[in-house]
Amino acid sequence: MRFERREHRPLFLVVLTPLLAVAAALALSGLLIAAAGAPVFEAYWRILVGAFGSRLSATETLTRATPLMLTGLAAAVAFRARVWNIGGEGQFYLGAIAVAAVGSRLLAEAPGYLSIPLLLFTGAIAGMLLLILPLWLRLRFSVDEVVTSLLLNFVAVLFVSMLIDGPLKDPLAFGWPQSQSVSDAAMLPKLVARSRLHWGFGIALVLAVVIHIVQSRTVFGLKSRAAGLSPEGAVFAGVPLARTLLLVACLSGGLAGLAGAVEVLGVKGYVTTDLSPGFGYSGIVVAMLAGLHPLGVVLAALFTATMFVGADGMSRALKIPTYIADVTVALSLITMLVAVFFAQYRIRR
Amino acid sequence: MTETVLEIDRVSKSFGGNKANDAISLTLGRGEIVALLGENGAGKTTLMSILFGHYVPDEGHIRVAGVDLPPGRPRAAIHAGIGMVHQHFSLAPNLTVLENVMTGTEKLWSWRSQTGRARAKLKALAERFGLVVDPDARLGDLSVGEQQRVEILKALYNDARILILDEPTAVLTNLEAETLFATLKEMARQGLSLIFISHKLDEVMAAADRVVVLRGGKLVAERRAGETSKAELAELMVGHRVARPVREAHERGAPVLEAAAVSVRVDGVDRLREISFRLHAGEILGIIGVSGNGQAALAGLLSGTLLRSSGDILLYGEGVGDLSVAETVASGIGRIPEDRTREGAIGEMAVWENAVLERIDEPRFSRRGLVNRSAAVAFADAIVRSFDVRGGGPLTRTRLLSGGNMQKLILGRNLAEHPRILIAAQPARGLDEGAVAAVHARILDARKAGTAVLLISEDLDEVIALADRIQAIVGGRLSPPVSADEVDARALGLMMAGAWKKEAA
Numbered sequence: 001m002r003f004e005r006r007e008h009r010p011l012f013l014v015v016l017t018p019l020l021a022v023a024a025a026l027a028l029s030g031l032l033i034a035a036a037g038a039p040v041f042e043a044y045w046r047i048l049v050g051a052f053g054s055r056l057s058a059t060e061t062l063t064r065a066t067p068l069m070l071t072g073l074a075a076a077v078a079f080r081a082r083v084w085n086i087g088g089e090g091q092f093y094l095g096a097i098a099v100a101a102v103g104s105r106l107l108a109e110a111p112g113y114l115s116i117p118l119l120l121f122t123g124a125i126a127g128m129l130l131l132i133l134p135l136w137l138r139l140r141f142s143v144d145e146v147v148t149s150l151l152l153n154f155v156a157v158l159f160v161s162m163l164i165d166g167p168l169k170d171p172l173a174f175g176w177p178q179s180q181s182v183s184d185a186a187m188l189p190k191l192v193a194r195s196r197l198h199w200g201f202g203i204a205l206v207l208a209v210v211i212h213i214v215q216s217r218t219v220f221g222l223k224s225r226a227a228g229l230s231p232e233g234a235v236f237a238g239v240p241l242a243r244t245l246l247l248v249a250c251l252s253g254g255l256a257g258l259a260g261a262v263e264v265l266g267v268k269g270y271v272t273t274d275l276s277p278g279f280g281y282s283g284i285v286v287a288m289l290a291g292l293h294p295l296g297v298v299l300a301a302l303f304t305a306t307m308f309v310g311a312d313g314m315s316r317a318l319k320i321p322t323y324i325a326d327v328t329v330a331l332s333l334i335t336m337l338v339a340v341f342f343a344q345y346r347i348r349r
Numbered sequence: 350m351t352e353t354v355l356e357i358d359r360v361s362k363s364f365g366g367n368k369a370n371d372a373i374s375l376t377l378g379r380g381e382i383v384a385l386l387g388e389n390g391a392g393k394t395t396l397m398s399i400l401f402g403h404y405v406p407d408e409g410h411i412r413v414a415g416v417d418l419p420p421g422r423p424r425a426a427i428h429a430g431i432g433m434v435h436q437h438f439s440l441a442p443n444l445t446v447l448e449n450v451m452t453g454t455e456k457l458w459s460w461r462s463q464t465g466r467a468r469a470k471l472k473a474l475a476e477r478f479g480l481v482v483d484p485d486a487r488l489g490d491l492s493v494g495e496q497q498r499v500e501i502l503k504a505l506y507n508d509a510r511i512l513i514l515d516e517p518t519a520v521l522t523n524l525e526a527e528t529l530f531a532t533l534k535e536m537a538r539q540g541l542s543l544i545f546i547s548h549k550l551d552e553v554m555a556a557a558d559r560v561v562v563l564r565g566g567k568l569v570a571e572r573r574a575g576e577t578s579k580a581e582l583a584e585l586m587v588g589h590r591v592a593r594p595v596r597e598a599h600e601r602g603a604p605v606l607e608a609a610a611v612s613v614r615v616d617g618v619d620r621l622r623e624i625s626f627r628l629h630a631g632e633i634l635g636i637i638g639v640s641g642n643g644q645a646a647l648a649g650l651l652s653g654t655l656l657r658s659s660g661d662i663l664l665y666g667e668g669v670g671d672l673s674v675a676e677t678v679a680s681g682i683g684r685i686p687e688d689r690t691r692e693g694a695i696g697e698m699a700v701w702e703n704a705v706l707e708r709i710d711e712p713r714f715s716r717r718g719l720v721n722r723s724a725a726v727a728f729a730d731a732i733v734r735s736f737d738v739r740g741g742g743p744l745t746r747t748r749l750l751s752g753g754n755m756q757k758l759i760l761g762r763n764l765a766e767h768p769r770i771l772i773a774a775q776p777a778r779g780l781d782e783g784a785v786a787a788v789h790a791r792i793l794d795a796r797k798a799g800t801a802v803l804l805i806s807e808d809l810d811e812v813i814a815l816a817d818r819i820q821a822i823v824g825g826r827l828s829p830p831v832s833a834d835e836v837d838a839r840a841l842g843l844m845m846a847g848a849w850k851k852e853a854a
Contacts, residue, residue, distance in 0.1 A: 217719055217720055218718050219710065219718050219719070220718060221720075222720055223706075223709070226695055226706060229696075229697045229698060230696070232691045232692050233691065233693070233694065233695040234706075235654055235674075235692075236652065236686055236692040236693070236707075237706040237707040238673065238674025238675045238677075238678065238707050239706070
């Protein structure tokens with residue numbers, strides 16, 4: 001038995017691959033659920049009910065999917081140009097803290113139509129800055145941005161931690177490390193009344209479509225793909241390599257920073273160190289599950305959010321740990337990588 | 350007849366519906382050198398991969414010294430004494446020569462490494478066959494020719510009696526190739542049997558005892574090297590008569606591109622030293638030289654990817670500053686890069702994307718940052734049709750095209766725009782006979798239409814056949830030009846060795 005590279009990938013395989021991967025991941029984590037002594041199908045049913053069974057749970061799932069869509073897009077645009085941005089988590093936090101700082105001080109008195117766009121922009125800029133540094137190191141000194149962007153996550157998170165325990169600490173938070181809040185006027189309006197679902201979800205959806213168009217229709221999309229696929233070929237064709245990759249980094253870092261901004265302005269209004277349950281890292285999983293396709297990111301983020309939100313309901317009903325959701329999402333990344341491999345090759349005897 | 354060491358018996362192999370090998374039978378005698386000749390895609394590499402156990406044949410057998418070789422088992426092939434020298438070496442650049450040679454031979458569960466014994470064996474082999482190489486050198490520091498020597502030594506170290514070389518000269522300079530063939534002959538004289546794959550007629554005639562010609566997966570002819578000619582082999586290989594196009598006498602026009610004492614310095618190294626040339630409309634100026642003497646810098650300078658450190662360049666009679674790639678293309682300079690898979694085209698992108706990438710900012714292909722996809726696809730489609738690019742259309746991934754067709758695409762995207770100047774670096778390197786003729790014909794057509802062509806090449810035959818005037822490039826310097834009609838291969842060889850400098854001094 002051997003593998004031969006498939007030269008043409010039929011459409012049904014492109015669509016089927018992620019579905020099969022998710023099915024395999026569910027089957028594998030089903031074994032774990034069974035080992036924990038719970039009925040597998042009921043467990044998955046509970047997850048579905050937990051995620052979409054009521055108006056409240058459905059809006060909660062979409063709320064959770066919002067930052068995942070943005071961090072997923074951040075990873076997808078970067079990876080497509082072979083900029084390995086593993087620093088989504090740090091960019092998320094830096095975007096969030098920038099919003100909290102500016103929103104609670106400079107723009108505390110500003111009306112919403114002014115402060116919301118300015119704060120979203122602020123968050124995106126903060127995220128950008130954190131990715132420009134690793135990219136500059138790569139362009140100037142050939143330092144691998146996988147390492148630098150990853151390590152900057154810890155720098156960023158500790159920096160945020162310092163700020164919310166120090167200069168930005170909310171004096172009214174009973175001693176908890178928590179930043180000051182942005183003004184109520186700066187909060188994103190709700191998309192659905194009496195829920196946590198906010199307009200950030202709409203922003204993320206629109207951005208997914210915009211990025212899809214940018215990648216498939218624009219000169220920038222073409223050039224950034226060329227720069228990622230073959231630096232030498234791109235340079236020969238006159239693509240300005242450094243400028244193109246820098247723009248990609250701005251887009252990617254900006255999206256991750258925007259995710260942090262949206263999470264602050266949409267949900268909490270302030271920053272704590274548990275603002276993100278790993279949104280930056282999960283974004284990488286989401287992007288891979290989506291095959292780096294911007295519209296696929298929307299679906300992959302919904303799947304991931306469904307697992308995370310639904311797992312609570314399952315856990316309560318069946319008395320098994322919510323970690324099953326983490327395991328399932330992680331497994332789906334592994335099965336996706338395997339499935340992508342098999343989709344590229346055909347098996348011959 | 351000498352004893353038969355290898356017998357390939359009616360071997361067939363299909364990929365999809367495509368018969369890559371169709372009932373091929375072939376024998377190899379002790380001490381014999383057989384050349385496997387055929388165009389790209391004729392099935393040469395497939396056959397050798399079956400022999401080495403990389404592929405399992407659909408039908409047929411392989412016998413070594415009369416014993417059946419189990420199919421699909423490279424270890425069995427190595428054990429039976431078959432050694433393979435791949436076109437793209439399978440060596441680790443971060444290990445030393447000795448470590449590379451030993452890799453895969455040592456027992457996994459052993460306390461001590463056999464370094465001492467291995468070193469002695471390697472030294473004995475190197476002396477016996479004249480394959481000199483420092484066992485402690487890091488492989489990555491060696492030249493391509495030396496790396497190939499290591500690859501051969503590795504096969505010999507595994508006690509190979511039958512050596513298969515896949516396009517061994519594809520990466521070598523002419524001089525290195527001559528050394529290689531001397532070594533191969535010495536190995537045959539000492540009783541080893543060799544098969545080498547090639548599509549170059551000269552080396553087949555020079556080195557082989559017997560020539561086996563494959564075409565379209567079938568064995569079409571077998572000839573003793575002494576009883577055939579290049580013309581016959583070319584015809585057998587392609588299936589019909591091929592004649593390389595011939596340059597016709599032709600009036601040249603005004604100078605369009607002039608360089609005066611131009612130097613290029615890359616990372617602190619002088620790649621070009623005060624070169625001067627004058628390129629006229631409607632002529633081909635050949636720049637001949639062994640690769641690594643500044644050709645890459647010259648091509649980069651004129652293609653807009655490298656900046657000069659001093660000197661003047663006149664374009665259409667006027668001095669110009671440093672031109673970017675976009676400005677170069679816009680001013681009517683067509684560019685064929687030396688390495689088509691690295692620079693010339695991006696394999697993972699579609700044919701249409703590669704066709705327009707260097708012109709994507711022109712208004713016909715994009716407006717306000719949006720790609721005009723239908724115009725770009727139509728442009729690519731026109732190239733595919735008029736330049737006879739086979740193996741796919743505008744939407745095909747470029748990687749799927751063969752080397753010759755990829756080169757036709759690159760040539761086409763330049764010539765379709767009727768450039769006033771064409772910078773062609775090694776335009777026919779690595780192509781098979783049919784594709785070489787096609788590329789040459791196109792370049793000559795461009796010359797006839799008034800294009801000024803700067804042909805950078807290390808192939809003497811190519812330069813003599815195409816160029817009107819010739820300058821040699823040696824150590825980053827250019828010789829004064831000579832007329833192609835007044836010079837022969839021997840004189841050019843002297844120029845390539847830098848002989849003109851003495852005259853000047």
